[in-house]
Amino acid sequence: MTLANQTDAETQTIFEHLAELRYRLVRIVVTVALTTMVSFFFAERVVQLLLYPAGGLIDKLRVQSPPETIANFMRVSLVVGIAIASPIIMYHIVRFLAPGLKPNEKRWLYSTLPFIAGLFLVGAGFAYFVVLPAMLPFLFAFGNSVAEPEWRMDYYLPFVAQMLLAAGVIFEMPLVVFFLAKIGVVNHRMLIKYWKHALLIIFVAAAIITPTPDPFNQLLVAIPMILLYMLSIILARFA
Numbered sequence: 001m002t003l004a005n006q007t008d009a010e011t012q013t014i015f016e017h018l019a020e021l022r023y024r025l026v027r028i029v030v031t032v033a034l035t036t037m038v039s040f041f042f043a044e045r046v047v048q049l050l051l052y053p054a055g056g057l058i059d060k061l062r063v064q065s066p067p068e069t070i071a072n073f074m075r076v077s078l079v080v081g082i083a084i085a086s087p088i089i090m091y092h093i094v095r096f097l098a099p100g101l102k103p104n105e106k107r108w109l110y111s112t113l114p115f116i117a118g119l120f121l122v123g124a125g126f127a128y129f130v131v132l133p134a135m136l137p138f139l140f141a142f143g144n145s146v147a148e149p150e151w152r153m154d155y156y157l158p159f160v161a162q163m164l165l166a167a168g169v170i171f172e173m174p175l176v177v178f179f180l181a182k183i184g185v186v187n188h189r190m191l192i193k194y195w196k197h198a199l200l201i202i203f204v205a206a207a208i209i210t211p212t213p214d215p216f217n218q219l220l221v222a223i224p225m226i227l228l229y230m231l232s233i234i235l236a237r238f239a
Contacts, residue, residue, distance in 0.1 A: 024092040031088045036081030043073040046080055047153075050160045053132035057140045061153035072153045079161050087117065101183075108182045116175050123171025124164045126224065132163055135210070135217050166209045170225055177232035181239035188237040191229075198229055 039046075051058055063069050082089070090113060098106050140149050180186045191198070206222035 020096060024096050028085075028089050028092050031085045032078075032081055034081075035084040036077050039080040039084065040073065040077040042080070043076045046076050047073070047157065050076075050157060053128060053160065054136045054140070055133055057137060058151060058156075061156055062150050063153050068154055072157055076157060076161075079165075090117070105183045108179055112175050112179050116172050119171045119175060120168035123168040126171065127163045127167035131167065131220055132160065134220060135163075138216065163209065166221075167224075170228060173225075173228050174232045174235050178235040178239050181236040186236060188233050191233045191236055195229075199226070202226055202229065 047061075051061070063072075094109060094113065098109070101109065140151075177186060177191070181188070202225045203218065203222055206218045206225065209221050210217040
């Protein structure tokens, strides 16, 4: 093959990849748009469910402008729509990445996908039933002798959604590390060697996720992350 023909072949491959990326992105956007529109009809019920972790401390959220309620309902609908469409989103991402993987790497990727989705649900459930019910009453009661808490909708809903999303992603860490160890990107020795760096990153992440600098809420988030990192080391050793 001449140099000119080789360049044409490489250029054609690049354009094929870009066309494939466009194909996948268009279908992801259309899917999310459809699931978001459907979710809007159930947005009020979802907001009521998001009030549950507050333990009855909040009857209704406060709004300060006429369009604030519908704007927040649309945000909630978008988050729920993305959650519903996540299996299809994951499918298109995997289909785009699969051609660049070896057969055994594809096999491990496909086999870990259901467990990764399951761990995301476990993490979100942990935040919903354990972390938030402990964190929200603490934040509600803190300083209430000098300030009356009136939580606004456009602050409360993004905060709860952020906690659920962060916990879901964090709980996926062991299986992601397991897959990376299977394809040779990381190993258990590397994870053990850099455990101090990982500990620092965990506490920084916990400080970013939690809204206050108090050690109680930070430890509430950091301790599960540390345990998950230890589990990641064990799984990487088996991998």
